[in-house]
Amino acid sequence: MTPAARQPAGAPAEVVLRAEGLVKTYGGVQALKGVSLSVRRGSIHGLLGENGAGKSTLVGLISGMRTPTSGQIWLGDRQVAGQDVKSMERSGVFLVTQEPMIVDQLSVEDNLLLGRWPARRGFIDRRALRREATRMLEGAGIAPDAPAGGLGAVEKRKLNILRALFSGGEVIILDEPTTSLTVADRNRLFDFMRELKARGVTFVFISHYNEEILEICDAVSVLRDGALAGESSDVGRLDSDRLSEMVLGRDLALFHRVRRSPQSLPREGGFQFRDVRAPGVAVADFAIAPGEIVGFAGLPGSGAKDFARCLFGFPPARSGSVFVPDASGPARSGSVFVPGASGAAPMPRDPREAFRAGIAYLSDDRRRDGLVGIRSIRDNLVMSSLDALSSLGWIDMRREEETAHAVFRRMGIKAPGPQTPADALSGGNQQKVCLGRVIATSPGLLVLDEPTRGIDVGVKEDVHRQIDALTAQGMSVIIITTDLDEMVRVVDRVCVFSGGSIVESLTGSDITKERLRAAAFDRSAGAGKGASQP
Numbered sequence: 001m002t003p004a005a006r007q008p009a010g011a012p013a014e015v016v017l018r019a020e021g022l023v024k025t026y027g028g029v030q031a032l033k034g035v036s037l038s039v040r041r042g043s044i045h046g047l048l049g050e051n052g053a054g055k056s057t058l059v060g061l062i063s064g065m066r067t068p069t070s071g072q073i074w075l076g077d078r079q080v081a082g083q084d085v086k087s088m089e090r091s092g093v094f095l096v097t098q099e100p101m102i103v104d105q106l107s108v109e110d111n112l113l114l115g116r117w118p119a120r121r122g123f124i125d126r127r128a129l130r131r132e133a134t135r136m137l138e139g140a141g142i143a144p145d146a147p148a149g150g151l152g153a154v155e156k157r158k159l160n161i162l163r164a165l166f167s168g169g170e171v172i173i174l175d176e177p178t179t180s181l182t183v184a185d186r187n188r189l190f191d192f193m194r195e196l197k198a199r200g201v202t203f204v205f206i207s208h209y210n211e212e213i214l215e216i217c218d219a220v221s222v223l224r225d226g227a228l229a230g231e232s233s234d235v236g237r238l239d240s241d242r243l244s245e246m247v248l249g250r251d252l253a254l255f256h257r258v259r260r261s262p263q264s265l266p267r268e269g270g271f272q273f274r275d276v277r278a279p280g281v282a283v284a285d286f287a288i289a290p291g292e293i294v295g296f297a298g299l300p301g302s303g304a305k306d307f308a309r310c311l312f313g314f315p316p317a318r319s320g321s322v323f324v325p326d327a328s329g330p331a332r333s334g335s336v337f338v339p340g341a342s343g344a345a346p347m348p349r350d351p352r353e354a355f356r357a358g359i360a361y362l363s364d365d366r367r368r369d370g371l372v373g374i375r376s377i378r379d380n381l382v383m384s385s386l387d388a389l390s391s392l393g394w395i396d397m398r399r400e401e402e403t404a405h406a407v408f409r410r411m412g413i414k415a416p417g418p419q420t421p422a423d424a425l426s427g428g429n430q431q432k433v434c435l436g437r438v439i440a441t442s443p444g445l446l447v448l449d450e451p452t453r454g455i456d457v458g459v460k461e462d463v464h465r466q467i468d469a470l471t472a473q474g475m476s477v478i479i480i481t482t483d484l485d486e487m488v489r490v491v492d493r494v495c496v497f498s499g500g501s502i503v504e505s506l507t508g509s510d511i512t513k514e515r516l517r518a519a520a521f522d523r524s525a526g527a528g529k530g531a532s533q534p
C-alpha cells in the first residue's frame, strides 16, 4: 500500500478552515469549552478523543448542524459560524456520516446527482448527467449505471464522498468512516482518500483508532472533556503511545488476557451447537467451554456473523440443535429453557428463547439493538433483564435500581446520572449502554458483535478487563471484531469462517495479527479446503 503523502512539515499551506474559541452548551452541560483548530487545504486532519470529548459536537458546529453558543468559524477569509447546513454546503463543507445515505433503488449516477440534476430548458438532461457521473466516478471503480443497492460497503462510502464533491464540497468531514469495514476495505477507502487529497480535497477525519490516525492523517487535534488536549501539524512525529496519552491525559496500560489453552478449560458444562443450518451457514459442530472466549473471524459473507446471529435466533436457524449447560450454573440462574431428554434442544427460534437459554447478543448496530433514545439510561440498561428482575409478574424495583446503578458505574458511562435520557449521550456512550444491557442479563453465553465499535481507547481497555472478569465466573463469550488488535489481545481461540463453515481454528501462539489476516481476511475464494472443526 502506498504510504500517505504527507505535507512536508513547515511548508507554507493555505488554511482552508479555522475555528476559534468554539463553545457549545447543551442545557447545563458545556460540551465544548473554547476549542480552536486550523485545517490546511489538501490535508487529512484527524480528530481524536474519548467518548463524549466533543468531537461530534465540534463537527456539528463546523457543518452547520448545530449553532455555536459562542466562537468563530472561518472558511478562508469568511466568517461562517451559525450558518445552517445548506449554507455550509454551499460554502463547500460537507459532513458525511457513518451510515451511507444511499437510495438503494436508484442507480449510482442517480444517487451521485441526487439533488443536483443538470437541467436543460427545465428538463433533466440525461446525457449531461451520465457525462458528469462518469467523470466523477472515474478512478473510483464504480459503474455509473450499476444499481446502488448492489454496492459494497466501501463503494457506498466512496459514493457518499463523491456526492459531496459533486455538489461542490471542498472540505469533507468523515465521522468514523471505517466503522464495520474489513481491514482490506479500510485500506481501499484510505487509498481513495489519498487520491482525492492529491487533487486538493481536504478531509476532517474522526476515528477512535490511533493506527488509522497515524496511517492516513497529516495533522491531528485531540479533544478531552470539551477542550483541546493536544495537536500536531506533523503526525509523522507521533506514535500510538503519545496519541493515547493525549487522549487520556495519562499512560495506558494495555490489557492482555492470560490466554487459556483448550486443555486447561473445563470439558463439561459449556454450550454446544450441532448441524446448524441457516442461510449462508452450515456448521457441523461448535462447542465453547465455560469461561472461554472465542473470536469469530472471516470476510463478510463467510458465515461468521450469520452463525453468531442464529445462535440468538436472529434470524432463527433452519435446523440444528443446542446443548445447553445446566441452568443452575454460576453465571445464570432461573433459566426456563428446557432441553430435551438427550440434553439437546432445537436452536432458539427468537431472541426471547435465546435469552431463556442463557444466550445474549450485542449486535453491531445500536439502532437495531433497540436503544430507546427518549428513555433514561437506567431504563435502557435494565430493559433486557426485566424477566430476571421480576417474580410472579412484579418487578423488584430495588433490585432493578441496584442493577442499573451497578452497570452504569461499571461501564463508566459519561453522563450526569442514570436518569439522563439516552439521546443526550455521545455515540460511544450509547454503545456502552447497549453493552451494559446485555451484560446485565448475566448470560451463560454472550455473543458480542463489534463490542467496542465507537468506544474510546480507555473504555475499550475497561471493557476487555470486564469481559475477562466475567469469564472467570464461567461465562462463555464469542467475539466478532474487525479490530485485529482487539481479537489478538482478548481471545483464547479463533474460529475462521469461510463459505458458511468453520474452516480453521487457531489457538495459543498461532493467534497473531499476521496469521489472522492471512487466514481470515486475505483468504481467496475457495480457500480453506481440508477444514477442521474446533
Ligand SMILES: Nc1ncnc2c1ncn2[C@@H]1O[C@H](COP(=O)(O)OP(=O)(O)OP(=O)(O)O)[C@@H](O)[C@H]1O
Residues within 6 Å of the ligand: 026, 027, 029, 030, 031, 049, 050, 051, 052, 053, 054, 055, 056, 057, 058, 414, 415, 423, 424, 425, 426, 427, 428, 429, 454
Ligand atoms: N443533544 C444533547 N443534549 C445534551 N447533551 C449532549 C447532547 N449532545 C451531546 N451532548 C453532550 O455533549 C458532550 C460531547 O458529546 P459529543 O457527542 O460531541 O462527543 P464525542 O466526542 O463525539 O463522543 P463519541 O466518541 O462517544 O461519539 C457529551 O457529554 C454529551 O453527553
